[in-house]
Amino acid sequence: xxxxxxxxxxxxxxxxxxxxxxxxxxxxxxxxxxxxxxxxxxxxxxxxxxxxxxxxxxxxxxxxxxxxxxxxxxxxxxxxxxxxxxxxxxxxxxxxxxxxxxxxxxxxxxxxxxxxxxxxxxxxxxxxxxxxxxxxxxxxxxxxxxxxxxx
Amino acid sequence: xxxxxxxxxxxxxxxxxxxxxxxxxxxxxxxxxxxxxxxxxxxxxxxxxxxxxxxxxxxxxxxxxxxxxxxxxxxxxxxxxxxxxxxxxxxxxxxxxxxxxxxxxxxxxxxxxxxxxxxxxxxxxxxxxxxxxxxxxxxxxx
Numbered sequence: 603x604x605x606x607x608x609x610x611x612x613x614x615x616x617x618x619x620x621x622x623x624x625x626x627x628x629x630x631x632x633x634x635x636x637x638x639x640x641x642x643x644x645x646x647x648x649x650x651x652x653x654x655x656x657x658x659x660x661x662x663x664x665x666x667x668x669x670x671x672x673x674x675x676x677x678x679x680x681x682x683x684x685x686x687x688x689x690x691x692x693x694x695x696x697x698x699x700x701x702x703x704x705x706x707x708x709x710x711x712x713x714x715x716x717x718x719x720x721x722x723x724x725x726x727x728x729x730x731x732x733x734x735x736x737x738x739x740x741x742x743x744x745x746x747x748x749x750x751x752x753x
Numbered sequence: 754x755x756x757x758x759x760x761x762x763x764x765x766x767x768x769x770x771x772x773x774x775x776x777x778x779x780x781x782x783x784x785x786x787x788x789x790x791x792x793x794x795x796x797x798x799x800x801x802x803x804x805x806x807x808x809x810x811x812x813x814x815x816x817x818x819x820x821x822x823x824x825x826x827x828x829x830x831x832x833x834x835x836x837x838x839x840x841x842x843x844x845x846x847x848x849x850x851x852x853x854x855x856x857x858x859x860x861x862x863x864x865x866x867x868x869x870x871x872x873x874x875x876x877x878x879x880x881x882x883x884x885x886x887x888x889x890x891x892x893x894x895x
Contacts, residue, residue, distance in 0.1 A: 603779070604780070604802070604803065605802055605803060605806040606806075607775060607776065607779035607780045607803075608776060608780060608782070608803040608804070608806040608807035608810070609806040609807065609809060609810035610775060610810060611772045611773075611775045611776040611779075611780075611784060611807055611810065612772070612806070612807040612808060612809065612810025612811035612812075612814065613810040613811070613813065613814040614768050614769075614771055614772035614775065614814075615768070615769055615772035615773075615784060615786075615807075615810075615811055615814075615856075616810070616811045616812070616814035616815045616818065617765075617768055617814055617818060618765045618766065618767070618768025618769035618770075618771070618772060619765065619769065620765070620815070620818040620822065620825040620826070621761050621762075621764055621765030621768065621825065622761070622762050622764075622765025622766055622768075622769065623755075623758055623761065623762050623765065623825075624765070624855075625825055625826045625827065626755065626825070626826070626827030627827055627828075627829055627830045628755055628827050628828075628830050629755040629827065631830055631885050632754070632755050634878075634881040634882045634884070634885040635882075635885045635886065635889060636882055637886060638885075638886070638889060639754055639755075641754075641755045641756075641757055642757065642759075643755075643757055643758045643759060643761075643762040644762060646758075646759045646760075646762040646763040646766060647762045647763070647765055647766035647769070648766060648859060648860065648863075649763065649766060650762070650763040650764065650765065650766025650767040650769070650770060651766040651767065651769040651770035651773070651860040652766075652770065652860060652863055652864050653766075653767065653770065654766075654767045654770030654771050654774060655770035655771075655773045655774050655777075655860060655861065655864040656864040658773075658774035658777060658778055658864075659773075659774075659777065659861065659864035659865045660864075660865075661778070662777050662778060662781075663865060667781070668777065668778055668779060668780055668781035669778060669779050670779050670780060671779075671780050671781045672781075673781055674777070674781040675781055675782050675783060676783075677783075677852065677867075677869075679852075679869075680867070680868070680869060681869070682868055682869050682872045685850055685851070686851050686852065686869055686872060686873055687851075687872060687873075687876050688850065688851070689846075689847050689848070689849070689850030689851025689852070689873075690847065690851040690858070690872070690873040690874075690876035690877040690880070691847070691876050691877070691879075691880045692843050692846055692847030692850060692851070692880075693843065693844055693847025693848045693850075693851055693854060693877050693880075694847070694876060694877035694878065694879065694880025694881040694884065695843050695847070695880050695881070695884045696839075696840040696841065696842070696843025696844035696845075696847060697840075697844060697855075697877060697880075697881045697884075698880065698881035698882070698883070698884025698885045698888065699831075699836060699839065699840040699843070699884055699888060700829070700830065700831065700836070700837065700840035700841070700844070701829075701830050702829075702840070702841075702844065703786075703844065703848075703854050703855040703856075704786045704787045704790055704844060704845075704848060704854050704855075704856075705786035705811075705854070705855070705856055707841075707844070708786065708790060708808075708811070708812070709811065709812070709815040710815075710826055711812065711815065712812070712815040712816045712818070712819035712826065713819050713823070713826035715828060715829055716832075716834065717829035717831055717832055717833070717834060717837040718829050718837070720834045720837040720838050720841065721829070721837040721838070721840060721841035721844075722841060723838075723841065724837070724838040724839070724840075724841030724842040724845065725841035725842070725844050725845035726794060726845065727842070727845065728841065728842040728843075728844075728845030728846040728849075729787070729790065729791045729794055729795075729845040729846075729848070729849055730791075730794050730795055731845075731846070732845065732846045732849035732850055733791050733794070733795040733849050734795070736849060736850055737795075
């Protein structure tokens, strides 16, 4: 079950993305173009996704363990900090420029083009670089916060 | 122009929510694509197999849908490789720096009522809207 559940989740996620319209970058840009050729469809994607997930997410936060593993992998860091806001802003600019967020971009390997490969290679390289740069400092600071809150 | 598709988009969204629920309730993991992708590229011992399984199902289903419903994939909006590289680098760096993307923050985090995810979602939506506005007004490709 350890690998079956993530596999099934990946299948369902991909079908959902394709049906939702998010694998069409022009549609994504039109969703963001609120003062121009606005296409509000993607608000319905978010509403549908949260509508289904919110009950399970709330249940999971009260549950001790998931059904087929030992623990929940909740994020340990909960403060809104500059790194979060700047990171989200950088992501938003790239998302607006291309109409691709990570899921639809990776999924579009099924419908390849030169521009998509250029996007994916740059995204992968930046992902590796940013992981190396950012992973450690926050872990250290989160640990310091935990140590402070214990004293 | 693209057509307004409230029903298809809501059904697709519901499946995304179902996938996130299967992964959370079954495996205790958060269905954030940038996190799953990043953790696969920079693996940690004991925390990689489930990511590879997820991505395998994800890509296989994508290939199947591209056969059955090829029209669900649109062409990239820019043919400029420079813009594609810039956008890809921004998406990769920004999602790792901000610990999430549209799925991790916009679906999973908001469903948990996380303040970090609410802040991130408002910021990336705002930044995306301003970017499209500027890009299209400056005569960039639609």
